[in-house]
Amino acid sequence: MSATTTTHIPAATRERPPSGLVGPVAWMRANLFGSWISSAVSLVLLYVILRAGWSLLDWGVIHAVWTVPQGANGADTTACRDAIGTGACWALVPEKYRFILFGFYPFAQQWRPAIVIVLFLAMFAISANRRFWRIELLYAWLVALVAIGVLMWGGILGMPYVAQDQWGGLPITLILATFGLAFAFPLAILVALGRRSTGMPAVKLICVVYVELIRGVPLISLLFMASVLFPLFLPEGIDIDKLLRAQVAIILFAAAYLAEVVRAGLQALPKGQGEAADALGLSYGKKTLLIVLPQALKLVIPPLVNTFIGFFKDTSLVLIIGIFDLLKSGLTAVADPNWQSFGTEVYILLAVIYFAFCFAMSKYSRGLERSLDRGHRR
Amino acid sequence: MSGATLDPRLANARVAPRKKFQFSWADPRFRSLVWQVVIVGGIALLVWYLAHNTARNLAARHIATGFDFLGKSAAIPIGESLLPFTSSVSTYGLALVIGILNTLKLAVVGVVLATILGTLVGIGRLSPNWLVSRLTGIYVETLRNIPVLLQLFFWAALLQTLPGPRQAFHPIAGVFLSNRGIKLPTIDWLPGHLWVLVAFLIGLAGTIAWSRAARRRQDMTGVKPLVWPAGVLLLIGLPAVVWLALGLPLALDVPALRGFNFAGGMTVTPEYGAMLLGLVLYTATYIAEIVRTGILAVPQGQWEAAGALGLGRGQLLRRIVLPQALRVIVPPMTSQYLNLIKNSSLGVAIGYAETVSIANTTLNQTGQAIEGIAIIMVVYLAFSLSISLFMNWYNARIALVER
Numbered sequence: 001m002s003a004t005t006t007t008h009i010p011a012a013t014r015e016r017p018p019s020g021l022v023g024p025v026a027w028m029r030a031n032l033f034g035s036w037i038s039s040a041v042s043l044v045l046l047y048v049i050l051r052a053g054w055s056l057l058d059w060g061v062i063h064a065v066w067t068v069p070q071g072a073n074g075a076d077t078t079a080c081r082d083a084i085g086t087g088a089c090w091a092l093v094p095e096k097y098r099f100i101l102f103g104f105y106p107f108a109q110q111w112r113p114a115i116v117i118v119l120f121l122a123m124f125a126i127s128a129n130r131r132f133w134r135i136e137l138l139y140a141w142l143v144a145l146v147a148i149g150v151l152m153w154g155g156i157l158g159m160p161y162v163a164q165d166q167w168g169g170l171p172i173t174l175i176l177a178t179f180g181l182a183f184a185f186p187l188a189i190l191v192a193l194g195r196r197s198t199g200m201p202a203v204k205l206i207c208v209v210y211v212e213l214i215r216g217v218p219l220i221s222l223l224f225m226a227s228v229l230f231p232l233f234l235p236e237g238i239d240i241d242k243l244l245r246a247q248v249a250i251i252l253f254a255a256a257y258l259a260e261v262v263r264a265g266l267q268a269l270p271k272g273q274g275e276a277a278d279a280l281g282l283s284y285g286k287k288t289l290l291i292v293l294p295q296a297l298k299l300v301i302p303p304l305v306n307t308f309i310g311f312f313k314d315t316s317l318v319l320i321i322g323i324f325d326l327l328k329s330g331l332t333a334v335a336d337p338n339w340q341s342f343g344t345e346v347y348i349l350l351a352v353i354y355f356a357f358c359f360a361m362s363k364y365s366r367g368l369e370r371s372l373d374r375g376h377r378r
Numbered sequence: 379m380s381g382a383t384l385d386p387r388l389a390n391a392r393v394a395p396r397k398k399f400q401f402s403w404a405d406p407r408f409r410s411l412v413w414q415v416v417i418v419g420g421i422a423l424l425v426w427y428l429a430h431n432t433a434r435n436l437a438a439r440h441i442a443t444g445f446d447f448l449g450k451s452a453a454i455p456i457g458e459s460l461l462p463f464t465s466s467v468s469t470y471g472l473a474l475v476i477g478i479l480n481t482l483k484l485a486v487v488g489v490v491l492a493t494i495l496g497t498l499v500g501i502g503r504l505s506p507n508w509l510v511s512r513l514t515g516i517y518v519e520t521l522r523n524i525p526v527l528l529q530l531f532f533w534a535a536l537l538q539t540l541p542g543p544r545q546a547f548h549p550i551a552g553v554f555l556s557n558r559g560i561k562l563p564t565i566d567w568l569p570g571h572l573w574v575l576v577a578f579l580i581g582l583a584g585t586i587a588w589s590r591a592a593r594r595r596q597d598m599t600g601v602k603p604l605v606w607p608a609g610v611l612l613l614i615g616l617p618a619v620v621w622l623a624l625g626l627p628l629a630l631d632v633p634a635l636r637g638f639n640f641a642g643g644m645t646v647t648p649e650y651g652a653m654l655l656g657l658v659l660y661t662a663t664y665i666a667e668i669v670r671t672g673i674l675a676v677p678q679g680q681w682e683a684a685g686a687l688g689l690g691r692g693q694l695l696r697r698i699v700l701p702q703a704l705r706v707i708v709p710p711m712t713s714q715y716l717n718l719i720k721n722s723s724l725g726v727a728i729g730y731a732e733t734v735s736i737a738n739t740t741l742n743q744t745g746q747a748i749e750g751i752a753i754i755m756v757v758y759l760a761f762s763l764s765i766s767l768f769m770n771w772y773n774a775r776i777a778l779v780e781r
Binding site for chain 2: 206
């Protein structure tokens with residue numbers, strides 16, 4: 001309605017806003033030079049940004065070495081060595097990316113972990129979409145996890161067997177993070193419910209001690225426990241491989257933190273919901289599964305995703321007990337004498353990979369927060 | 379887990395008399411008892427099974443248990459320690475104490491610096507200056523999405539690439555940056571300094587008294603006398619006068635290049651520097667977000683009311699916004715402090731001699747795995763508990779006092 005009326009006003013009579021209030025000059029006056037102190041800060045920052053940006057561009061693009069020739073034993077990195085201090089050696093990326101992504105996985109078979117990575121990414125993308133949040137998604141994950149296991153181990157369908165100690169790189173990081181959360185989450189819900197229970201003091205005590213104990217110690221102490229103590233805990237002759245032990249430690253660690261997030265959701269849920277379910281005569285299981293948990297979990301989705309991001313980053317700690325994750329394969333790539341002085345380039349590459357995953361998750365969490373919040377706004 | 383169906387308030391609201399405890403599945407109390415026995419029994423069984431296996435495994439490997447190893451001499455090369463330590467002469471117990479002290483040295487300095495940096499960045503993100511808010515935003519978004527371990531490796535590698543002592547960076551007199559760490563001059567303690575310290579303490583007391591008097595005067599007359607000139611005079615002027623009167627006693631211990639390394643002064647080792655830099659920069663991103671949300675949680679009306687009263691921006695932040703924001707800020711801040719302390723255990727990856735790194739070396743050398751890990755856990759639990767207690771006390775102090 002208003003659109004039609006405004007179009008009828010002759011252009012000549014319509015007044016333009018004063019030139020001091022719109023346009024880039026006005027924007028700069030408001031946002032960069034608001035006061036003399038703001039102007040001073042802006043000028044200093046502009047200088048710093050231009051200087052730093054230029055030297056970064058100079059190092060990373062202009063003087064960077066993009067390819068190196070192949071020598072008798074491996075790549076010939078003299079060109080890179082000459083550029084140390086003046087330019088980055090991006091030749092390292094095409095040379096080493098397969099090692100960084102897949103570790104010591106047999107070179108000819110590396111299409112298998114590559115498919116695993118793609119499969120993980122596809123499953124993450126599907127799970128992120130709220131339209132697919134139903135029971136079929138769970139089955140899809142089960143199928144995907146079986147496929148991942150088959151691809152990584154092989155031994156059937158004509159794929160040669162690859163022992164677990166040859167796995168490495170990004171698949172390890174994704175496996176640790178995904179399986180860790182998949183198992184930690186149900187455990188966390190049980191612990192949170194146990195901690196909230198009023199009728200079972202003994203169970204409550206166990207849950208409190210478990211959560212506070214795990215949250216009080218660093219993850220690395222649990223990983224040491226997994227690598228040194230778990231073999232002592234098991235009867236003689238039974239030997240679990242290192243990856244699985246680290247996975248158990250991560251699950252126990254993640255569950256304690258997730259339990260606290262879930263508990264916050266349970267506490268935030270109005271008491272009337274549980275009481276109404278009791279009044280309807282629902283059993284504890286039905287009340288919890290149908291009434292309490294769906295609402296409580298919805299309340300805490302953003303902090304849950306933040307916790308997920310934390311665990312994704314924390315999986316990098318497994319390298320301390322000698323598991324070949326993404327970070328470790330990156331560090332090993334530059335242990336190669338030919339490439340020894342190019343740590344910075346590898347650190348940047350690894351940082352970009354981790355950042356891509358974490359930033360995608362945090363963006364997603366923020367979007368979800370906004371769309372979930374809509375239901376509460378009147 | 380179908381025991382706790384009854385809300386306690388429901389039980390009270392009932393008119394029906396309290397039922398007798400029945401050994402029947404229909405009685406919720408019986409059900410919860412059974413479930414508890416089953417769960418506790420199951421866990422006890424598991425623990426017993428694991429303990430049994432452990433005992434058998436230890437016996438099979440001829441490992442003695444107990445903490446006797448703490449008294450044995452330890453062959454651990456420790457790069458930096460606050461206590462005198464000689465490798466292969468001093469004991470494992472002393473090595474662990476040094477490790478704990480190193481953890482504390484890192485944690486205390488780290489917490490203070492991360493709080494300062496995080497607060498500045500958090501306020502910066504709300505700055506009306508577009509460049510400031512954008513730059514701080516990029517800093518926060520980038521560093522909190524990269525694993526702290528990767529950042530620590532990066533800083534450690536960066537500090538390793540600094541030139542050797544002979545070509546050390548020499549930004550100002552007495553400060554050297556090299557791959558042996560940062561060398562800083564220290565001030566030797568002279569007897570005359572005691573009087574300067576006494577003068578400073580008197581000045582401090584005087585400043586507090588003056589600011590109280592100023593507050594009283596403001597309450598009575600509405601006009602507040604200036605506090606900062608008296609403070610400068612008492613805190614800086616008085617010690618300076620005493621120092622002058624004593625004839626300027628000063629002896630600096632300036633680091634100097636002797637042969638292939640530096641002598642004198644104070645050293646910040648590359649490992650400590652990398653740990654501190656990495657942990658502070660990483661934790662500050664979280665603290666910045668906490669501070670930002672805390673400030674945003676203060677209702678807009680509070681800002682406007684303060685503006686209507688004619689308060690300046692500094693007074694507005696200090697007297698109106700901060701006290702209210704602190705209530706939102708302190709609880710999550712506690713867990714960030716705890717995270718920093720727990721992350722300090724990553725020193726084991728880059729060779730900083732803190733608790734976990736020394737305990738790890740100890741358990742590798744002595745084979746006392748259970749004891750070594752128990753020590754790590756007890757130490758960190760003690761840290762966590764004491765920080766939680768302190769922050770809970772502080773939180774209670776700043777909490778809103780209601781009628």
